[in-house]
Amino acid sequence: KYAIGIDIGGTKTAIGIIDSDGKVCAKTSLLTDLTVDPHVMVSRIADAAKQLLAEQSLNEAQIEGIGVGAPGPLNTKSGHIVKPPNMPAWHGFPLIESLKRHFVLPIAFENDATAAALAEKWQGAARDADHFIFITISTGIGAGIFSHGKLITGSTGNAGDVGHLVIDPSAGDCVCGQQGCWEFVASGTAIARQASRLLGRDVSSKEAFDLAQEGHPGMKTLIDQVFRYIGIGCVTLINTFDPEKVVIGGGVSQVGKPLFSSVQDYVSRCALNPSGQSTPIVPAALSQDAGLIGAAALIHMKY
Numbered sequence: 001k002y003a004i005g006i007d008i009g010g011t012k013t014a015i016g017i018i019d020s021d022g023k024v025c026a027k028t029s030l031l032t033d034l035t036v037d038p039h040v041m042v043s044r045i046a047d048a049a050k051q052l053l054a055e056q057s058l059n060e061a062q063i064e065g066i067g068v069g070a071p072g073p074l075n076t077k078s079g080h081i082v083k084p085p086n087m088p089a090w091h092g093f094p095l096i097e098s099l100k101r102h103f104v105l106p107i108a109f110e111n112d113a114t115a116a117a118l119a120e121k122w123q124g125a126a127r128d129a130d131h132f133i134f135i136t137i138s139t140g141i142g143a144g145i146f147s148h149g150k151l152i153t154g155s156t157g158n159a160g161d162v163g164h165l166v167i168d169p170s171a172g173d174c175v176c177g178q179q180g181c182w183e184f185v186a187s188g189t190a191i192a193r194q195a196s197r198l199l200g201r202d203v204s205s206k207e208a209f210d211l212a213q214e215g216h217p218g219m220k221t222l223i224d225q226v227f228r229y230i231g232i233g234c235v236t237l238i239n240t241f242d243p244e245k246v247v248i249g250g251g252v253s254q255v256g257k258p259l260f261s262s263v264q265d266y267v268s269r270c271a272l273n274p275s276g277q278s279t280p281i282v283p284a285a286l287s288q289d290a291g292l293i294g295a296a297a298l299i300h301m302k303y
């Protein structure tokens with residue numbers, strides 16, 4: 001049995017055919033062209049998917065459905081993209097209605113972090129967990145929450161938008177209108193912004209981590225602060241949901257051990273209850289194709 005997975009991002013859109021064992025049988029990717037009408041972009045996505053089917057000698061009758069992951073805010077009930085900040089041309093776009101002009105297949109639709117959490121449950125680091133939180137620390141911060149063996153999607157698919165948990169109100173203005181949100185202080189974007197201010201030149205988040213590792217004193221202080229902020233968010237989520245584990249993915253998680261040991265240490269000191277203090281903080285297992293596998297999981301998995 002096969003599903004089509006579509007992972008729409010602000011820069012690129014990945015499209016794949018994924019079987020019920022989670023194997024990516026075929027995939028392709030398109031630039032998400034934000035200058036054309038989104039209906040045109042959807043036509044290109046549909047054409048690419050149909051071409052993949054043809055290449056695999058599959059027809060639509062052999063496909064169980066199409067899973068779609070996209071950035072929030074969105075509305076999975078109505079099938080609209082609502083207002084992802086870096087996709088202004090897509091605000092209010094009826095994505096699912098547009099896709100249905102090209103396919104008669106069932107379509108499942110969730111935000112990208114929610115889909116990635118399901119992928120970690122299906123094929124990744126959370127296979128053994130009925131209660132876990134998946135956090136992605138990348139350009140922004142998002143999460144997917146899995147509880148009692150089920151995804152928590154909320155009423156419109158926007159549950160888990162933890163990037164706007166307030167972590168340090170004194171830190172400055174977030175785009176959302178609040179101050180000191182988690183992604184304003186601890187995302188890859190936030191790390192690069194603070195590191196660039198510190199050195200008076202453009203510094204990427206990777207370079208910031210490298211400098212801290214080499215012992216640059218100012219950068220070490222900054223990165224320790226970032227790790228603390230990541231720990232604070234994790235403790236809040238652990239105290240709220242009592243998960244068996246926390247899985248962290250996204251570009252920033254590639255820093256690896258320093259991040260995970262620092263966050264684990266913060267959690268062991270600051271989570272409220274003893275079981276919370278020992279919550280394992282583990283790296284995501286899927287990095288490549290995580291979005292595609294998550295999108296297909298929306299079809300292949302019960303959630």
Ligand code: ADP
Binds near residue numbers: 009137192204206
């Ligand atoms: P996206 O946000 O498009 O999903 P990523 O998950 O790759 O993309 O996250 C991009 C962010 O992660 C950028 O801010 C980038 O600087 C940061 N990043 C990527 N790789 C690393 C790395 N090895 N170390 C530290 N930061 C990284």
Ligand code: ZN
Binds near residue numbers: 164
């Ligand atoms: Zn915010």
